[in-house]
Amino acid sequence: MNLRVPYFDLTAQTRTIRPELDVAIGRNLDRGSFCLGPDVVDFEQSFARYCDSAHAVGFNSGTSALHIALLLLNVGPGDEVITTPMSFVATCWAITYAGAKPVFVDVDDATCNLDPARIEAAITPRTKAVMPVHLYGQPFDLGAISEICARRNLALVEDAAQAHGATYAGRKVGSFGAVAGFSFYPGKNLGACGEAGALVTRDPALAARARALREHGSTVRYYHDEIGFNYRMEGIQGAVLGVKLKHLDAWTARRREIAARYTQLLTGTPLKLPRVVPRGEGVFHLYVVRHPRRDELKKFMEANGVGTALHYPLPIHLQKCYASLGYQAGDFPLAEAIGRDCLSLPIYPEMTDEQVDIAAGVISRFFQ
Structure with a gap:
C-alpha cells in the first residue's frame, strides 16, 4: 500500500546516518569481532552512563536481558512476579523462562501503566518481584511502586524495553530498580540493525554474573560455573548502537x-x-x-x-x-x-x- 504517511519508516533514519554506520560497521568487519568484542564493550559503557547507572550488559535481545534479570534476583520455580497484562508478551516470557508464575494486576486507565493501587492486594508469600513496564515509552509511577517494593521487601525489575531516555523526577528510567531490561529491536527508539538488548544495574556483582550467564555460564573459556545461555550481543550491533546512541x-x-x-x-x-x-x-x-x-x-x-x-x-x-x-x-x-x-x-x-x-x-x- 502506497501511504502518504507510513506508520513507520526505518530507512528514513538509516539514510540520515548512513556514512557513520558504514564507518562503524566497516571497522567491526576489519576487527572480526562478531560476538561481543570492543564495539559491544564501548556501547555498554556509553549506555550505562546514558542511563545514569553503573553497569550495562549487552544481550542478543531485550527478552534475554529480562530473563537474566530475574535469574540474577534468584527468581525461580514456586515464585510469583507481579506484572501488567498490557504489554508485549515478552515481558511474561522472561517470568516463565525463569520458572516463576506471572501474576497480573490491572492498569491505570489514564496512563495504561501498572496501577500501584492494585499491587498490594496481589502480593502473596510467594511474591518475589514486581516487574512493571514503561509502556509506550511513558514512565510508570516509580515513586509509588518503589515505595511498595521497599516496604514489602520485593525486588523491582524495570521493563524499560520501550523507554530509552525517559525520566521520572529528573532521573533516567532503568536506574530505579535492582535491574532493568532494555530492547534494541529495530523499531525501538534506539534500535539495532537486528536483534539486541541490554541489562542495566548499579550492582557490580549482578553485572558480573550477568556477563557470565549470557556466555554459557563461563568467566574462563571452557570452564562453566553454572548453567548458562548463548545470549551474547553481536559485535556489529554494538557498533550500530554506539553510533545511534549519539543521536x-x-x-x-x-x-x-x-x-x-x-x-x-x-x-x-x-x-x-x-x-x-x-x-x-x-x-x-x-x-x-x-x-x-x-x-x-x-x-x-x-x-x-x-x-x-x-x-x-x-x-x-x-x-x-x-x-x-x-x-x-x-x-x-x-x-x-x-x-x-x-x-x-x-x-x-x-x-x-x-x-x-x-x-x-x-x-x-x-x-x-
Missing part, C-alpha cells in the same frame, strides 16, 4: 515535538489522548489514542493514506499460551478495554510536520 536525545526531542503537535491538533476530538504520570517525562515510543470505534477509524485512516498499528489488541492474560493460569475475560477490565480501543498513530523522528497534520486531518474528517 538518541535529538530523536527523542523530535518525538516529543510530534506528540505535542498531535495533542494540539486532536484535542477536542472524541479520542482519548496519551497522558504521562506526574513527575514523568516520556519518550513517545508510541503515540496511542483510544476510541470505541477503533477498527472503523483504522480502516478509514489507511484508506486515506495514513498507516496505523495496534499495541496491543489482546492482553496477555487472554492469550492462549497463558490459558493455564486460569484468567478469564473480565478479570482486568481496564486492560481489556485498552486492547479493544487502542490505536497507534505514526510517530518517528523523521516525520515532517506536514505528515503529522495529514494524519490529524484524516482523523478529524472521520469524526466529522
Whole structure:
C-alpha cells in the first residue's frame, strides 16, 4: 500500500546516518569481532552512563536481558512476579523462562501503566518481584511502586524495553530498580540493525554474573560455573548502537515535538489522548489514542493514506499460551478495554510536520 504517511519508516533514519554506520560497521568487519568484542564493550559503557547507572550488559535481545534479570534476583520455580497484562508478551516470557508464575494486576486507565493501587492486594508469600513496564515509552509511577517494593521487601525489575531516555523526577528510567531490561529491536527508539538488548544495574556483582550467564555460564573459556545461555550481543550491533546512541536525545526531542503537535491538533476530538504520570517525562515510543470505534477509524485512516498499528489488541492474560493460569475475560477490565480501543498513530523522528497534520486531518474528517 502506497501511504502518504507510513506508520513507520526505518530507512528514513538509516539514510540520515548512513556514512557513520558504514564507518562503524566497516571497522567491526576489519576487527572480526562478531560476538561481543570492543564495539559491544564501548556501547555498554556509553549506555550505562546514558542511563545514569553503573553497569550495562549487552544481550542478543531485550527478552534475554529480562530473563537474566530475574535469574540474577534468584527468581525461580514456586515464585510469583507481579506484572501488567498490557504489554508485549515478552515481558511474561522472561517470568516463565525463569520458572516463576506471572501474576497480573490491572492498569491505570489514564496512563495504561501498572496501577500501584492494585499491587498490594496481589502480593502473596510467594511474591518475589514486581516487574512493571514503561509502556509506550511513558514512565510508570516509580515513586509509588518503589515505595511498595521497599516496604514489602520485593525486588523491582524495570521493563524499560520501550523507554530509552525517559525520566521520572529528573532521573533516567532503568536506574530505579535492582535491574532493568532494555530492547534494541529495530523499531525501538534506539534500535539495532537486528536483534539486541541490554541489562542495566548499579550492582557490580549482578553485572558480573550477568556477563557470565549470557556466555554459557563461563568467566574462563571452557570452564562453566553454572548453567548458562548463548545470549551474547553481536559485535556489529554494538557498533550500530554506539553510533545511534549519539543521536538518541535529538530523536527523542523530535518525538516529543510530534506528540505535542498531535495533542494540539486532536484535542477536542472524541479520542482519548496519551497522558504521562506526574513527575514523568516520556519518550513517545508510541503515540496511542483510544476510541470505541477503533477498527472503523483504522480502516478509514489507511484508506486515506495514513498507516496505523495496534499495541496491543489482546492482553496477555487472554492469550492462549497463558490459558493455564486460569484468567478469564473480565478479570482486568481496564486492560481489556485498552486492547479493544487502542490505536497507534505514526510517530518517528523523521516525520515532517506536514505528515503529522495529514494524519490529524484524516482523523478529524472521520469524526466529522
